[in-house]
Amino acid sequence: MRVFRLIIQISLCVAAVISPMESVAWAAPSAPKGDPLLQARLQLFQRMESLYGIPWTYLAAIDQYERTMKIRKKQAKNEKSSSRLTDIDIPWERWCGVFNPDEEDTNPVSIQFFDGMGMDGDGDGKADRNNDLDALTSLIHYLSAYGFSHDDWQIGLWSYYQRDRSVKTIRQFAQVYGKYQHLQLEARHFPIPPRYEYSYRSTWGSARGWGGRRIHEGTDIFAGYGTPVLSTAYGVIEVIGWNRYGGWRIGMRDMGNVYHYFAHLSSFKKGLKPGDIVEPGQLLGYIGSSGYGRPGTAGKFPPHLHYGMYRETGGADWAFDPYPYLRRWERQERKR
Structure with missing residues (x-):
């Protein structure tokens, strides 16, 4: 010493x-x-x-x-x-x-x-x-x-x-x-490529019945089976696998300490695993209709991406409405 x-x-x-x-x-x-x-x-x-x-x-x-x-x-x-x-x-x-x-x-x-x-x-x-x-x-x-x-x-x-x-x-x-090797990692990307058809609206707080009474903590983006799902930010993959609510899902934490939740996927990008570093626009997986049951359950609802955002400030992660952010990123993609 x-x-x-x-x-x-x-x-x-x-x-x-x-x-x-x-x-x-x-x-x-x-x-x-x-x-x-x-x-x-x-x-x-x-x-x-x-x-x-x-x-x-x-x-x-x-x-x-x-x-x-x-x-x-x-x-x-x-x-x-x-x-x-x-x-x-x-x-x-x-x-x-x-x-x-x-x-x-x-x-x-x-x-x-x-x-x-x-x-x-x-x-x-x-x-x-x-x-x-x-x-x-x-x-x-x-x-x-x-x-x-x-x-x-x-x-x-x-x-x-x-x-x-x-x-x-x-x-x-x-x-x-x-x-x-730099700090400028604030870029964002809409989770669906612009050349694919999709639709979404604000569904934050809507009631959900499966698995008990709960609210909808995210935005549903409807698109066809197999539509690519892209990373929305720079970050690290924290979880990948099955969740009985979200089906095949991916969790990524960005450089703002926000957890991005991609759910109801049909499959993941080959080789993607926890600990991988990803960047905006990078392929993560593909849209499906998985979830609401045991591993492999699918088809209980139309194919879509459930996208959620959660912030951590010293306690448990707390959800906030991703819809305004999705709209902003969508506009930015159209300008580009």
Whole structure:
């Protein structure tokens, strides 16, 4: 631990000499042309990787996970986005130390005395939890105490979040960032190719009787048997197989921590399996009429795709109406 603290201190001295804006110039290759905020964020993560050795993909994944956890809170409070590059927010109890009487303490010495996480990452003499460099440096220090392998980082993440689901999602995000090597992964795609005939309308909340009283948590898109079903976003396949309600179904989690549910399929794309990374417009399977019974049950309703969306913000996934999103993606496809 003493050796690691010495390494951190040496790195901080280097960081203090090189200002945040100057450091961007020697960062690794940036994202494709697009959102300047995403490019600046990527360069910050790459800079921290150069200083401390933890892959930028993990830092980006943690930041993205933290961002998705705050979405519902921001919507409820109608808050505007922060001016910070990252959304990493270490609770004050961890930052300052649980027994620290000053909840806004920025003195690295007193924070260390109370066994807090807070560190000075930019060399200004303050450990400010609202400062991106300070927050990232402190989190990196915490995770690196467990080692530097992928398994070590996941142990560190579990220690920090105390939640298997959080560790799994962050790992998935890191894998996607690792494949594409940039942060611009917001693209979406309508689940049916434009050259096929289909129809749909808003059916959110309609009553469903099979299997007990319940509501319809999604949108039904009617099309012929065998119509291709496409991925709607960048993400990772979490489940694939039979569900007595949805029949042959696929579950994919996107980079916004939204779970996309594709149900009543007739078959899957050959070779598709849990853990696969997919992107917008990629083939997942084919429309059918499976479900409402034991594995293989089909034909109890017309062929269609049941498409659902579920968000996770720290508890159980909660469903929301996908219809407005489908309409938007459909319009975008027509423009393209």
